[in-house]
Amino acid sequence: MRERKSVKFNLQQQHQQEDQNGHLSPFKLANLFDPDASWDKDQLGDILHWIRQALALICGLLWGAIPLVGGIWFLLFVVLSSGIIYGYYALILKVDEEDFGGHGALLQEGLFASVSLFLLAWILVYSLAHF
Amino acid sequence: MSSTLFSNMKYSDSLTVVGISICTAIVCEAISWLLIYRTSSYKSLKSTIDKASKKLETMKTTDPNTATIIKKSKTKKIDRVESSLKESSRDLSMFKFKSGGVVALVLFMVFGLLNSLFEGKAVAKIPFVPIKLVQKMSHRGLSGDDMTDCSMAFLYFLCSISIRTNLQKFLGFSPPRGAAGAGLFPMPDPKSN
Numbered sequence A: 001m002r003e004r005k006s007v008k009f010n011l012q013q014q015h016q017q018e019d020q021n022g023h024l025s026p027f028k029l030a031n032l033f034d035p036d037a038s039w040d041k042d043q044l045g046d047i048l049h050w051i052r053q054a055l056a057l058i059c060g061l062l063w064g065a066i067p068l069v070g071g072i073w074f075l076l077f078v079v080l081s082s083g084i085i086y087g088y089y090a091l092i093l094k095v096d097e098e099d100f101g102g103h104g105a106l107l108q109e110g111l112f113a114s115v116s117l118f119l120l121a122w123i124l125v126y127s128l129a130h131f
Numbered sequence B: 001m002s003s004t005l006f007s008n009m010k011y012s013d014s015l016t017v018v019g020i021s022i023c024t025a026i027v028c029e030a031i032s033w034l035l036i037y038r039t040s041s042y043k044s045l046k047s048t049i050d051k052a053s054k055k056l057e058t059m060k061t062t063d064p065n066t067a068t069i070i071k072k073s074k075t076k077k078i079d080r081v082e083s084s085l086k087e088s089s090r091d092l093s094m095f096k097f098k099s100g101g102v103v104a105l106v107l108f109m110v111f112g113l114l115n116s117l118f119e120g121k122a123v124a125k126i127p128f129v130p131i132k133l134v135q136k137m138s139h140r141g142l143s144g145d146d147m148t149d150c151s152m153a154f155l156y157f158l159c160s161i162s163i164r165t166n167l168q169k170f171l172g173f174s175p176p177r178g179a180a181g182a183g184l185f186p187m188p189d190p191k192s193n
Helices: A013-020 A029-033 A041-065 A071-092 A102-109 A113-131 B002-008 B012-038 B040-060 B073-101 B101-118 B132-138 B153-173
Strands: none
Touching: A013 B040, A013 B153, A029 B040, A041 A102, A041 A113, A071 A102, A071 A113, A071 B153, A113 B012, B012 B040, B012 B101, B012 B153, B040 B073, B073 B101, B101 B153, B132 B153
């Protein structure tokens, strides 16, 4: 059975950091792969959003360059990006999704914008490179 | 050399649409910042919503090591915080709505300009046949039966969603997560349109 780690909301710690420094401590890149790191809901949401956007851009450029044609590749992107996001927060970060509003809330972070960005990149590269 | 390269591309107009969309997004966010985001009213409302959401989450979190019975008084307190959060979200929406008219006008004018430039012209090629519902926008104003032809409206729509949402996110102008109406598909903040 997979262990689920509860993540504490470190609001008090965050406020203390703000008081000491007058601003938030810089976000450490190493925390992105650290299952022991504490996550604020907003921070985790933002990370997942930007990961989705990066995946959308990469897939859109790739799909358009090859090119991959057909609606099935759109569905594949959605499944692939959702799978990567799920794998990231559940397997790498090992967060307890209940602390962040459930799987739905985490999986929908940045979904609509990433689908639009993916379509935009795919259409642009396909149109410009192959016609 | 680059102008020759672009003129040889059949769908080079798509780059014009994207370029104008990027500029429009920047202008709209600048106007929103001027009229909305830098005002003390907006900052205090946003701060209130952030605090209320975090307070609500803390109050709803139950300690698994103790009994999970929530007392009646705590439930009442949660309801009170929720009402306060909804009220602040409503005030924030109303505030943005009043100031968003200018941005809406800019967007309307830009869309009109693009429409006059590219009406009836396919600006890109879609690598799949969209579903019927999407075809109404993707094939808007285009002649012929090739549903993979992409109209300016659809490309502009994609640009607006992707570029403006991410720009707002990058600049920190996205609506707070605790605000009502964040929904399943968060669009670029409509009240700043």
